[in-house]
Amino acid sequence: MFDAFIQVVIKDLKTAFRQKSDILNPVWFFIIVVTLFPLGIGSAPALLRRIAPDIIWVAALLASLLSFERLFKDDFIDGTLEQLMLTPYSLAWLVSAKVFTHWLLTGLPILFVSPLLATFLSLDMTTYFALFLTLLIGTPILSLLGGIGVALTVGLRKGGILLSLIMLPLSIPILIFSTMAIDAAGYGQPYLGLLALLGAMLLGAIMFAPFAIAASLRVSVS
Amino acid sequence: MFDAFIQVVIKDLKTAFRQKSDILNPVWFFIIVVTLFPLGIGSAPALLRRIAPDIIWVAALLASLLSFERLFKDDFIDGTLEQLMLTPYSLAWLVSAKVFTHWLLTGLPILFVSPLLATFLSLDMTTYFALFLTLLIGTPILSLLGGIGVALTVGLRKGGILLSLIMLPLSIPILIFSTMAIDAAGYGQPYLGLLALLGAMLLGAIMFAPFAIAASLRVSVS
Amino acid sequence: MVNIKTALFFIALLIFYYLFVWLVNLMLNCKNLTCVREGNVLFKNLTFNVQAGDIFQIEGENGVGKTSLFRLIIGLSLPYSGEILWQKKNTVSDSGSFHQKLLYLGHKSGIKADLTAFENLQYFQRMHQSYDGVDLWDVLAKVGLVGYEDVIIGQLSAGQQRRVALARLWINDCPLWLLDEPFTTIDKSGVAVLEKLIVQHAKNGGLVMFTTHQELQILPNLVSKVVLTKLEQAHYV
Amino acid sequence: MVNIKTALFFIALLIFYYLFVWLVNLMLNCKNLTCVREGNVLFKNLTFNVQAGDIFQIEGENGVGKTSLFRLIIGLSLPYSGEILWQKKNTVSDSGSFHQKLLYLGHKSGIKADLTAFENLQYFQRMHQSYDGVDLWDVLAKVGLVGYEDVIIGQLSAGQQRRVALARLWINDCPLWLLDEPFTTIDKSGVAVLEKLIVQHAKNGGLVMFTTHQELQILPNLVSKVVLTKLEQAHYV
Amino acid sequence: MWKWLHPYAKAQKSYQLSGKLLPWFVGLTTTTSIIGLVWGLLFAPPDYQQGDSFRIIYIHVPAAMMAMAAYVMMAIGAFIALVWQIRLAAMSVAATAPVGAVFTFIALVTGAAWGKPMWGAWWVWDARLTSELILLFIYMGIIGLYNAFSDKVLAGRAASILTLVGVINLPIIHYSVVWWSTLHQGATIIKFGKPLIAPEMLWPLLIMIVAFGAFLCALTLMRFRNEILIRESHRPWVCALVTGGDK
Amino acid sequence: MAFHSLVGFLHMGGYAFYVWLAYGIAMLSIVILVVNTLMETHKIKRFVKKRMLRDKRIQKAQKMEGAL
Numbered sequence A, B: 001m002f003d004a005f006i007q008v009v010i011k012d013l014k015t016a017f018r019q020k021s022d023i024l025n026p027v028w029f030f031i032i033v034v035t036l037f038p039l040g041i042g043s044a045p046a047l048l049r050r051i052a053p054d055i056i057w058v059a060a061l062l063a064s065l066l067s068f069e070r071l072f073k074d075d076f077i078d079g080t081l082e083q084l085m086l087t088p089y090s091l092a093w094l095v096s097a098k099v100f101t102h103w104l105l106t107g108l109p110i111l112f113v114s115p116l117l118a119t120f121l122s123l124d125m126t127t128y129f130a131l132f133l134t135l136l137i138g139t140p141i142l143s144l145l146g147g148i149g150v151a152l153t154v155g156l157r158k159g160g161i162l163l164s165l166i167m168l169p170l171s172i173p174i175l176i177f178s179t180m181a182i183d184a185a186g187y188g189q190p191y192l193g194l195l196a197l198l199g200a201m202l203l204g205a206i207m208f209a210p211f212a213i214a215a216s217l218r219v220s221v222s
Numbered sequence C, D: 001m002v003n004i005k006t007a008l009f010f011i012a013l014l015i016f017y018y019l020f021v022w023l024v025n026l027m028l029n030c031k032n033l034t035c036v037r038e039g040n041v042l043f044k045n046l047t048f049n050v051q052a053g054d055i056f057q058i059e060g061e062n063g064v065g066k067t068s069l070f071r072l073i074i075g076l077s078l079p080y081s082g083e084i085l086w087q088k089k090n091t092v093s094d095s096g097s098f099h100q101k102l103l104y105l106g107h108k109s110g111i112k113a114d115l116t117a118f119e120n121l122q123y124f125q126r127m128h129q130s131y132d133g134v135d136l137w138d139v140l141a142k143v144g145l146v147g148y149e150d151v152i153i154g155q156l157s158a159g160q161q162r163r164v165a166l167a168r169l170w171i172n173d174c175p176l177w178l179l180d181e182p183f184t185t186i187d188k189s190g191v192a193v194l195e196k197l198i199v200q201h202a203k204n205g206g207l208v209m210f211t212t213h214q215e216l217q218i219l220p221n222l223v224s225k226v227v228l229t230k231l232e233q234a235h236y237v
Numbered sequence E: 001m002w003k004w005l006h007p008y009a010k011a012q013k014s015y016q017l018s019g020k021l022l023p024w025f026v027g028l029t030t031t032t033s034i035i036g037l038v039w040g041l042l043f044a045p046p047d048y049q050q051g052d053s054f055r056i057i058y059i060h061v062p063a064a065m066m067a068m069a070a071y072v073m074m075a076i077g078a079f080i081a082l083v084w085q086i087r088l089a090a091m092s093v094a095a096t097a098p099v100g101a102v103f104t105f106i107a108l109v110t111g112a113a114w115g116k117p118m119w120g121a122w123w124v125w126d127a128r129l130t131s132e133l134i135l136l137f138i139y140m141g142i143i144g145l146y147n148a149f150s151d152k153v154l155a156g157r158a159a160s161i162l163t164l165v166g167v168i169n170l171p172i173i174h175y176s177v178v179w180w181s182t183l184h185q186g187a188t189i190i191k192f193g194k195p196l197i198a199p200e201m202l203w204p205l206l207i208m209i210v211a212f213g214a215f216l217c218a219l220t221l222m223r224f225r226n227e228i229l230i231r232e233s234h235r236p237w238v239c240a241l242v243t244g245g246d247k
Numbered sequence F: 001m002a003f004h005s006l007v008g009f010l011h012m013g014g015y016a017f018y019v020w021l022a023y024g025i026a027m028l029s030i031v032i033l034v035v036n037t038l039m040e041t042h043k044i045k046r047f048v049k050k051r052m053l054r055d056k057r058i059q060k061a062q063k064m065e066g067a068l
């Protein structure tokens, strides 16, 4: 049971590390999108600070989205996914392993570089702390929701953008709550309630998403 | 010669239209990304208007980027690209056809929906007009540059995000000039010079990009 | 008198033994399978049983529904009607224990192009828990990949890639093998080895179902055939 | 005397004719080809000539370098050393006219999964300008795809997909065919038809090179073989 | 209970039953919409504040209400389809989605056209507007997903899963948007409370709501019949139906 | 009757553009939806007919000479 989970994680990590750029890619994408904005807007620190949480969150959302496909698509094409369904373990359990790996490869690196970007966008310490917390709770939800989207579209020849169509509306609440929390932090207001809400959403997602993913995969593979 | 060009365009369009959602997808993505920002920022029309050109351009860039892969990846996987290189026509000419199709499927629809988004972001008429012009000149450049990026990464098993890594820095000048032009328009200043600059970049891209793409493809396929 | 009694006793014993064997025996029953794809009826009310020691070849021209049949059996898609029983239990409702006994090799080989041959097999071995004892380098040598153990699959030739997928046949203890055109792109000596392996597996009480369009050497005399034929137009369900 | 004169005249004519034919004759020369992939020498100083009417089978076990050889010949990758001449002209420097005469069918079939069989062939036909007269429905019937003309390729079986790719053999006037395992996943009756087609093409003055691991019926007696063998470790270039 | 019904008979029966119901809904739609439109456009008095622009209400509110009703229908269908494995239910999900999407679109456009004279802007990021927009996105996602599968049985299941995920998410979206736009929003938006509406204005509105409801049902039935035909196209009764002229 | 003349009705108390825009687009999208639904029915029936013809064709082609 646990061994199977770990095996799946190891395999996915190995596959990703083999193509070394693959680990860095989502982060690079994240960084580039975030830097695009100051370039377009020009240097107006106050304005930047005002929209910074938004930019960072949208960038995180897009980076996560872009790397989602990798989660299952490759496995689908080469038949590994079929084989995964033919192991005696619960599919929901195995896909959790895949989602976890995805978070390790996108969510975690984004967390690590977020201080850098906070500096770019001249965020202050309190706001940054709130940003970090929301990213910490929010990115796993993105991975789980993304898992559903990818599982639904993996069998289609052209899933790519359909995935974003499905995914983005689903992840809007996370975006809104997170930016609300960060804004609240910026104004020195308490934002624990919002974080708790995000946490509740994370719990809900952890409980239900694996089953939704497994069910969707069964549809996509057959 | 021209017939071959048209055949390639027809084939690619047909392939895209077969999957009906495929035509709408880049546009939908564009729309969704544009709406994500107000969601994060909250409704502050003045602020929105201030960063609107930037948002729209970044969204266009990302939408274009996401659909780039389709341009060659599918053809690479199923061997059509190999076969394309074995036709007696110049490869640079044939890839121009593919790039043109890509623009038809992403740039053009984005132009069409831009009024809608201008409304969402409460842009005024003059600014919108400048935005439209920059999009008209800029999106073909994006398609051409994207072509180079895709051609370079198409042979790699995981091109997806590497592509964005290559592409985004290349397209930053377009982004900067375009937003500068739009800002100028917003302040009622002349922006023809900037447009001319964009036009010159477009001409240069049209002249050189196809050869760069062809050369990159040869590398990727062997 | 004693003789008759003992004889009767032994006969009873024998009967019980066979009954026992019959009950416990590995057995796949496909009952009244009907397969519909995109509104086309591929086959209708297909019924057959595979028992321990059987080698079944599914035969039929291109597009007749062999791959579709395999996917029905392993539960990757659901039949329009009919059911599949493994050890008398429905495979859909009891898929966990069925999948434990099943090895499937499809048109897609199910190996990761970014991993090496060794890593691929290791993953397979760990996921199926069984046969931990097998030395994978040994197995790779058996499939003729000495020297390619640490090469990334994507850099192997078509046949070599297929060989990595086939290496799984050496590292599993599943009784039921479903092999969809296992011999494609495998060279002649490779095919011969595979044939021997399949025969051996059946002798050890395994069940094998496979498809192929190639001429084989040993197998033709040993297999039972399920022949699928294109249905006439009238066969709407 | 007159007789001798006319005889000489005719002999001279014959000589000129043969010279002419020899000069114009379709011919592929591979000279001293050496192929290195990822630092491994696959073959070294391979030299052979293919002429009109020849059928060449490239033989060798999995991973010996057959596909790599084909890709060298058509110019998808460049040889480590050596050169390939078509009609005495280097194929790399003069690729346009060479590609016009060349039909390649690789492991990847080069058809688009989103288009129908008919659309795929139509695209091929238009891109190669030639054979505009051929009725594609007819061709599709010949490859056994009656009724599947308007089905999207992605929804065909493995063998049917390969048949669509093979249909190109009927709608081209390229003399040189390079077929890399054309028979995979094709059923027996299909293989027989293909064999006949290849023989016919050679009789009409075409050049065919192909690889396969399957037993064939007609071809074995007609082919010349280029046998590739694994190089010993010592063969560093 | 459902499972024991003969598997072949179900689809055909539903096709015929829906065929019988359809004319009634069409009739109801035409009569109520004519009455409602004539009354609303011609006879209802102009609003003392908004003048005649308020007449947009007669399509705006029914469309907005039915857009949500359609989603509720889909959610129920999706639940039945997934839990009891009933294919017909999945078909009803697929049949409803485009209708719901069009209603949502109408609500958005009419709202925008009303907003311009009332608020001075075609679009503001108000909570209600935003969640309506997101609802449209979700509809488009479901439709796009359904169309992307070529096997309609699988498509139905995929769409059902997405619909259910959307159901869980809709309330979250709703509340998130409400809190979000009330947090920063001061007086920029003129909020519309429940208008104290006169009965002669209200009646046509109620009639129009009935009309839109009947129209939703009618169109859903028509599309439902289409879905049945597609999925049963290999069955003899469909062939007979097609060759035997229109029924 | 809230309006005294046809012109008054069309004028909608100065809000003509917005009101008729709203009603127009609503009507248009409804009509498109209905037409789309009807066309789909038509298309399905054509498809089924085509497939029945196709089956006949397949039968006829079963005995073709020299086919792959």
Ligand code: HEM
Binding pocket: E057, E060, E061, E064, E065, E068, E107, E108, E109, E110, E111, E112, E113, E114, E115, E116, E118, E119, E122, E123, E128, E129, E130, E132, E133, E192, E193, E194, E195
């Ligand atoms: C794009 C803009 C708009 C959108 C998306 C929109 C959307 C909605 C929605 C979703 C409802 C809820 C229907 C229900 O309760 O079932 C609604 C109701 C309503 N809307 Fe709008 N609306 C928009 C603009 C407007 C404008 C500009 C006005 C008037 C000034 C307006 C007046 C109303 C009224 C009076 C109701 C009925 C409220 C009630 O339930 O009592 N709407 N609208």
Ligand SMILES: Nc1ncnc2c1ncn2[C@@H]1O[C@H](COP(=O)(O)OP(=O)(O)OP(=O)(O)O)[C@@H](O)[C@H]1O
Binding pocket: C154, C155, C156, C157, C158, C159, C160, C185, D037, D038, D042, D060, D061, D062, D063, D064, D065, D066, D067, D068, D069
């Ligand atoms: N993409 C690649 N990158 C690097 N090396 C490769 C690649 N493809 C093949 N090779 C190496 O080149 C050798 C020859 O491969 P090739 O595909 O030419 O073999 P082949 O004779 O066609 O074999 P098969 O019968 O299996 O198709 C193999 O040993 C393999 O290791």
Ligand SMILES: Nc1ncnc2c1ncn2[C@@H]1O[C@H](COP(=O)(O)OP(=O)(O)OP(=O)(O)O)[C@@H](O)[C@H]1O
Binding pocket: C037, C038, C042, C060, C061, C062, C063, C064, C065, C066, C067, C068, C069, D154, D155, D156, D157, D158, D159, D160, D185
């Ligand atoms: N993904 C798919 N979607 C829809 N229909 C399909 C799909 N795959 C196959 N079919 C249809 O099902 C039929 C049987 O296909 P299947 O793959 O089972 O054939 P097969 O017997 O394995 O043929 P082959 O020998 O070519 O592998 C084909 O006629 C094809 O049209």
Ligand SMILES: [Mg+2]
Binding pocket: C066, C067, C068, C107, C180, D157, D158, D159
């Ligand atoms: Mg098959």
Ligand SMILES: [Mg+2]
Binding pocket: C157, C158, C159, D066, D067, D068, D107, D180
């Ligand atoms: Mg090969």
